[in-house]
Amino acid sequence: MAERPFIYRFTKDLRLDEHAGLAAAAERGPVIPLLVLDDALERRLKASPRRAAFFCAAVAALDAELRERGSRLILRRGAPDRAIVRLARATGATGAAWSASYGGEAAQRDRKLQSALEESALEALIVHDAPAIEPEESTAVRSAAGSGYRAFAPYFDVWCELPIPSHEQPLLLRFVQAEVDDETLPAREEFGAADAVEAGPAVARRRFERFMREDVLQYAAAAIVPADDRTSHLAADLSFGTISARAIARRVRERSNDPFRLSEERHSLRLFLRSLARRDFFLQLAWFFPQTAGEPLQEKMRGFQWKREHPALDAWRSGTTGNPLIDAGIRQLHATGWMHPHVRAVAASWLCFDLGIDWRVGRDEWDRRLIEDEPALATGNWQWIAGVGADMAQYPRIYNPERQRRRYDPCGEYVRRWIPEFAHVPLAAWSANAAKTSQLSLALYASDAYPAAVVDHALAARAFLRRYREFVSD
Numbered sequence: 001m002a003e004r005p006f007i008y009r010f011t012k013d014l015r016l017d018e019h020a021g022l023a024a025a026a027e028r029g030p031v032i033p034l035l036v037l038d039d040a041l042e043r044r045l046k047a048s049p050r051r052a053a054f055f056c057a058a059v060a061a062l063d064a065e066l067r068e069r070g071s072r073l074i075l076r077r078g079a080p081d082r083a084i085v086r087l088a089r090a091t092g093a094t095g096a097a098w099s100a101s102y103g104g105e106a107a108q109r110d111r112k113l114q115s116a117l118e119e120s121a122l123e124a125l126i127v128h129d130a131p132a133i134e135p136e137e138s139t140a141v142r143s144a145a146g147s148g149y150r151a152f153a154p155y156f157d158v159w160c161e162l163p164i165p166s167h168e169q170p171l172l173l174r175f176v177q178a179e180v181d182d183e184t185l186p187a188r189e190e191f192g193a194a195d196a197v198e199a200g201p202a203v204a205r206r207r208f209e210r211f212m213r214e215d216v217l218q219y220a221a222a223a224i225v226p227a228d229d230r231t232s233h234l235a236a237d238l239s240f241g242t243i244s245a246r247a248i249a250r251r252v253r254e255r256s257n258d259p260f261r262l263s264e265e266r267h268s269l270r271l272f273l274r275s276l277a278r279r280d281f282f283l284q285l286a287w288f289f290p291q292t293a294g295e296p297l298q299e300k301m302r303g304f305q306w307k308r309e310h311p312a313l314d315a316w317r318s319g320t321t322g323n324p325l326i327d328a329g330i331r332q333l334h335a336t337g338w339m340h341p342h343v344r345a346v347a348a349s350w351l352c353f354d355l356g357i358d359w360r361v362g363r364d365e366w367d368r369r370l371i372e373d374e375p376a377l378a379t380g381n382w383q384w385i386a387g388v389g390a391d392m393a394q395y396p397r398i399y400n401p402e403r404q405r406r407r408y409d410p411c412g413e414y415v416r417r418w419i420p421e422f423a424h425v426p427l428a429a430w431s432a433n434a435a436k437t438s439q440l441s442l443a444l445y446a447s448d449a450y451p452a453a454v455v456d457h458a459l460a461a462r463a464f465l466r467r468y469r470e471f472v473s474d
């Protein structure tokens, strides 16, 4: 009797190599590759056309790789349970596997789908593919397994010691050319995306290789200096799984353990590993504390009164707060779908503390702009900045945006790149300004179009801290 196939439903794991989900499906039989465009995915793609363009390009690239192996990606639109059950009946497949979602409604949908398939007598496998190290692996090391880590430092210590599994099994991977009707793959135009982008496993691999060859040595500086564009820019690839976090983390670990590398490079590699571990850390937070998609991890901060409105909220949204570093970051985000990591922290801090605006407002605003699709990382980072999430300190860290600009963009290279109103400000003015503390002196050089600071940072930060202290000590 012919071996019965098994369905693999691609979600945010759009590649064929080093793939935990595909490996699990392939152990059960030849694989039928499926992608389901359900309402939830359609809504997310429509909300962010740039993200949709990336996704559609990655899906087309995945289909092309499958065709080279004599198969193709089967697309279905609508509810995943119906699509999978029908496809299984048409092909004789015994079940379906897919990779786990982290946090919130997506994780609930996974569990509902699993029950629905099992009720239809199909095997339903949810596999961890996104993190380099699965959430349960790190908690298994603790005696009280199952509760997850709420602080990054102990998590990182454990993460560094755990082996990174490999699912590279090309000989096992056999794909089926299923004899079923075709639906056309999604095109970026249906989500309102005008411009095409390059995406897919081959593009992601090239991006990573270039980073390792040319940029990784400078990562320590690039992660903090906004004008330095040499962070990896792998966020979107990691979030759609066009590259495997395990493959990246393994390579970086190996290199960082090489005693013949310059200590400067080893330092940068170690910081890059920290970034990858931070990703796993926030994924495990979302896995073990799914309610944090909507409310703070810190129970005692759940009643804190954030504002939903402020007269300066639109200035933050549009990059016209009068704080050059923040405005440059927001404009970079609008222009490219990406913002430098350090500027994200400063811009988020200003929203939460200078305006007292709810971190969820900021998170949701950026969600419509970013290409990367990692709700768990967005939530984890926003909560962490707002002082209501992981690693809660006695007081939240409130960034002074002008001090940050003077320190990390002293000659205004980044600010001038993204704020045309500053393009004509002579270099000398920036360095003279660096010695002063007044942000107004910069505004003197700018054209009338650039606003003075819309909020007095010192006053706003003090007022927030008073309110925060009162709340925490109650």
Ligand SMILES: Cc1cc2nc3c(=O)[nH]c(=O)nc-3n(C[C@H](O)[C@H](O)[C@H](O)COP(=O)(O)OP(=O)(O)OC[C@H]3O[C@@H](n4cnc5c(N)ncnc54)[C@H](O)[C@@H]3O)c2cc1C
Residues within 6 Å of the ligand: 223, 231, 232, 233, 234, 235, 236, 238, 239, 275, 276, 278, 279, 280, 282, 339, 340, 341, 342, 344, 345, 348, 370, 372, 373, 374, 375, 377, 378, 379, 381, 382, 385
């Ligand atoms: C307020 C705020 C919001 C953020 N929102 C998101 C978001 O929506 N989606 C997102 O992917 N990242 C988010 N980050 C984390 C980080 O800023 C981005 O991952 C990073 O800027 C992406 O650029 P890169 O790929 O060049 O990163 P690199 O610095 O090259 O790092 C490599 C990878 O490590 C991971 N990583 C790095 N820093 C972090 C971090 N702080 N937390 C978790 N993972 C990290 C990312 O997957 C990143 O691609 C946010 C950070 C802050 C402070």
